[in-house]
Amino acid sequence: MNDGYRALTMVQPGEPWVEVARESADLRPGEVRVEVRGVGVNYHDYANALGFIPGPLPRVPMTDGAGVVAEVGPGVTDWAVGDRVISTFYPQWQGGPITPELVSEVPGDTHDGWLQERRTCRADELVATPPHLDDVEAASLPCAATTAWSSLELGGIGPGSVVVAMGTGGVSLFVLQLAKARGARVILLSSSDDKLAVAATLGADHLVNYTTHPDWHLQVHELTEGTGADLVVDVAGEQTLPSSIRAVRYGGTVAVVGVVSGMGSAELPITHVMLRNIRVAGVTVGSVADHRAMAAAVAVAGIHPHLSHTFDWREAEAAIALVAAAGHLGKVGLVVPPSS
Numbered sequence: 001m002n003d004g005y006r007a008l009t010m011v012q013p014g015e016p017w018v019e020v021a022r023e024s025a026d027l028r029p030g031e032v033r034v035e036v037r038g039v040g041v042n043y044h045d046y047a048n049a050l051g052f053i054p055g056p057l058p059r060v061p062m063t064d065g066a067g068v069v070a071e072v073g074p075g076v077t078d079w080a081v082g083d084r085v086i087s088t089f090y091p092q093w094q095g096g097p098i099t100p101e102l103v104s105e106v107p108g109d110t111h112d113g114w115l116q117e118r119r120t121c122r123a124d125e126l127v128a129t130p131p132h133l134d135d136v137e138a139a140s141l142p143c144a145a146t147t148a149w150s151s152l153e154l155g156g157i158g159p160g161s162v163v164v165a166m167g168t169g170g171v172s173l174f175v176l177q178l179a180k181a182r183g184a185r186v187i188l189l190s191s192s193d194d195k196l197a198v199a200a201t202l203g204a205d206h207l208v209n210y211t212t213h214p215d216w217h218l219q220v221h222e223l224t225e226g227t228g229a230d231l232v233v234d235v236a237g238e239q240t241l242p243s244s245i246r247a248v249r250y251g252g253t254v255a256v257v258g259v260v261s262g263m264g265s266a267e268l269p270i271t272h273v274m275l276r277n278i279r280v281a282g283v284t285v286g287s288v289a290d291h292r293a294m295a296a297a298v299a300v301a302g303i304h305p306h307l308s309h310t311f312d313w314r315e316a317e318a319a320i321a322l323v324a325a326a327g328h329l330g331k332v333g334l335v336v337p338p339s340s
Contacts (some may be wrong), residue, residue, distance in 0.1 A: 005339050007116030008316060009058040009126030013051025015116035017061070024118060032123045034085060038139035039114050039313055039334040040064030042170065043260065048108060050315065057110045062316065063089055063107050065114025066129055066138035067336070076123045082140040083128035086138045086331075087114060089146065095289035104285065114139075115316055117339040128289045128301035140305040140331035143285055143293065148178050148187030148233070148296035150286040155231030159183030162224055164232040164247055165204075166240065168195040170331040171308050173259060175233045176202055177180045178294075179214060181301035184230075187223055189216055195234035195329055204308065219245035228252055237258045241280075242267045250276045257283045306330030 003024060008017045027033060048061055048064050066086040069079045077298055079085065093102035107121075108115040129138040129307045148171050159165055161184040168190050176186050180203040188204040190196045196207040206223050220229055228249035234240055235258035244254045246269065272278060286294075297303075308329040311319040313336045313338040322328055 005117040007112070008314065010061050010135055011050065011058045013049065015297045018058070022116070023206060025120070027071060027120065029074040029075040030076060030103040030123055031120055032076055032079050032126065033071040033073075033118055033120050034065070034126070035070040035338065036065050036114055036117055036119055036336045037067040037135035037338070038065065038137070039316070039336060040066075040139040040142065040144070041316070041323050041332040041334065042143045042321045043258070043323055044192065045108070045316075046320050049320055053109050056111070059093045059108070060112035060114070060116050062115040063109070064139050064332075065085070065107075065119065066135045066141075067119075068135075070118065072123070078123055079126065084131075084135070084138070085126040085294065086129050086291075087121075088125050088127060088288045089143050089285040090106065090287065091122060093287040094124065095287045098284070103289075115313060117336060120139050124252045125288060126292075127288070127295050130295055132299065132302055133304065136310060136335055137305050137307065140170065140307060140333055142291060144331065145174040145178070145298065146286040146291050146294050146304070147171050147257050148174035149297065150283045150290050151175065151183065151231065151233045151257060152178055152184075153290070154255050154281055154283060155253040157182050157184050157231055161230040162187065162249075162251060163183070163225075164189065164220060164244075165199075166233060166235050166244075167237060167260075168192070168199055168329050169260075169326075170305075171235055172233065173199070173202060173330045176204055177301075177303045178297060181297060181303065183281045184327040186231065187220055198306070198329055208270055208284040215243070217243045220247040222251070233257055236331075242269055245269050245272050245278055245280065248276075248278055250279070252276075253279045253281065253284045255281060307333050309333075310335055 167171040187206040232244040237259040313334040
């Protein structure tokens with residue numbers, strides 16, 4: 001396959017992305033070529049567009065994608081032409097404990113990402129698409145849903161557990177949906193009653209407006225008869241971590257997964273952590289094995305991501321601006337039509 005395709009490239013941070021024509025090179029052993037059909041939009045992509053994430057320039061941005069295998073290289077046995085696949089965030093981290101080397105490679109950051117009509121990648125970095133999802137829905141899974149899955153695994157969440165999901169962005173709504181599939185009870189926080197209403201339709205058991213209740217950790221304790229939550233998935237960081245720590249039970253877990261409220265230092269209520277044996281741990285998406293486990297769980301439970309907006313792939317910068325302004329609910333996706 002030596003025909004041409006198109007890609008959007010970031011030439012310099014802050015400048016408009018440029019559409020370029022490319023030619024498909026011959027596949028090397030272990031590689032596959034994917035016809036990209038959907039691209040997911042994350043807050044991470046906003047940080048990338050601003051130049052906060054170093055990497056070679058120009059490069060094709062966007063970490064998350066999904067599509068159809070169009071060609072397989074020598075030695076590839078796991079995939080066949082026509083298979084539907086999704087990307088992974090850390091393709092070198094196949095499984096096991098995290099190390100600096102295993103998370104040194106991220107599509108869209110360290111090398112070309114998914115904002116292109118075709119992408120060549122290693123066969124072992126792909127995951128089978130849950131068959132009930134379309135490609136844009138599937139493209140919303142890699143970063144956000146795997147982060148949610150890893151957080152639930154960290155907290156040992158199962159039937160009867162209590163989980164706090166913070167906000168109505170992609171990670172938080174996946175926390176809600178995946179936790180419910182495990183039989184957990186979910187308390188969801190938002191500053192918008194309208195967004196809380198949507199969360200209720202997705203299965204949230206309790207809804208707390210944190211503007212009305214700024215000491216929302218007290219609401220969590222009230223809803224749990226004074227015990228506290230088993231897990232709080234903290235997507236905001238600096239301004240919310242103290243309340244997250246106060247909201248969990250003795251021996252509970254706070255998964256720190258984002259920095260939406262700021263990347264500075266947070267107050268750490270040390271006595272709460274120490275005297276109540278609270279675990280505060282960071283979650284950086286997950287391994288390829290975690291991606292596979294998440295996708296399998298999504299397939300079994302029949303979960304559909306909540307996509308509030310979709311754009312044509314050439315409108316990626318407008319989609320990122322929407323996510324940066326928190327104008328979405330759940331996920332935002334990009335549609336990549338079949339290349340001519």
